[in-house]
Amino acid sequence: MTERTGTLILAGTPIGRAEDASPRLRAALADAAVIAAEDTRRLRRLTAELGVRPAGRVVSYYDHNERSRAAELIEELRAGRDVLVVTDAGMPGVSDPGYRLVTAAVEAGVPVTALPGPSAVTTALVVSGLPCDRFCFEGFLPRRPAERARALARLADEPRTMVFFEAPHRLPAALTAMVEAFGADRPAAVCRELTKTYEEVRRGPLAELAAWAEPGVKGEITVVVGGASAPEKTADPAELAAAVADLERRGVPRKAAIAEVARRDGLPKRVVYDAVVAARR
Known part of the structure; x- marks a missing residue:
């Protein structure tokens, strides 16, 4: 291993409009020694729209060669060359290639960083x-x-x-x-x-x-x-009224007792108040 290893850079690419690309992404595409792209044709289209000419080597990195390509890219990193990973759109590793390479880089002690970008x-x-x-x-x-x-x-x-x-x-x-x-x-x-x-x-x-x-x-x-709604809490009105009455016997004012029972059972105070009124009837 050389004295300095390269850095693995995961770059978020635009999910729609090329103008959403950040200045850091433009610079990384121009400067990286190696660019690992999910689709090299889409990468060429993106760099053309951005007016960027990559100086480094471009290799394919997609689902079916992710495992085998990772070893090659780790060697590039060990040799001191930065590797930029881009997918068709969005952030590498999020339902796109990238996770296996990050894992291999971490195990090899190679620095890993990310360039934030748009996310669907x-x-x-x-x-x-x-x-x-x-x-x-x-x-x-x-x-x-x-x-x-x-x-x-x-x-x-x-x-x-x-x-x-x-x-x-x-x-x-x-x-x-x-x-x-x-x-x-x-x-x-x-x-x-x-x-x-x-x-x-x-x-x-x-x-x-x-x-x-x-x-x-x-x-x-x-x-x-949307997530599942929490089930509505129900309680026996007689039990609520009895709990309030028990607190009142201990010297707690009725209003405070109703508030305490409502807080304890996770219910609106109105529900407990109505139970007390119904019990008195």
Whole structure:
């Protein structure tokens, strides 16, 4: 190994418009000794649109050669050459090649960094109109119906907003399967061609979206689905009234007792108050 190893750089590329590329991405494309691209033709198209001429060697790095190419790229890094990894769109490693190379680089003690860029996951999330404070990314669903149904069944009680990628020709079947797993009324959004000329965001209940998609949909698809609602808490009014009465016997004022029982049981104070009134009647 040379005294200085190269750095593995994961670069986020535009998901639609080339002008979304950052100045750092432009510089990295021009300067990297090696560029590992998911599709070298798309890379050439992107660099042409950006007016960038790569000085380094360009190699293909995609699903079917990811494992074998990783060893070659690690040797480039060991020799002190920086390796820039780019996918067709978005961040390498997020449902795209990159994870295996990062793992190999970490094991080899090679520095790993990233150039932030656009992400279909977070872009779809923020325009969906669904809660963004907590979410989970589930990538592509299994292609086989039975496996897809099992995967969705495991997510039926997931409380966080969920983000999925889906191929356009599989979208109707995927949405129908979500209706079966999550219910017809679960809120969702289908985001198509994000940041591109024909961007479209369809929001509504899953059943409505499944019917809309049935004739066929084109373009890059990201689906955002609302999380499961927490089950409504119920309580026996007689038990609530008895709990308030017990606190009152201990010297707690009625108003404070109602507030305490409501807090303890996770209920609105009005529910406890109504139970007390009903018991007195």
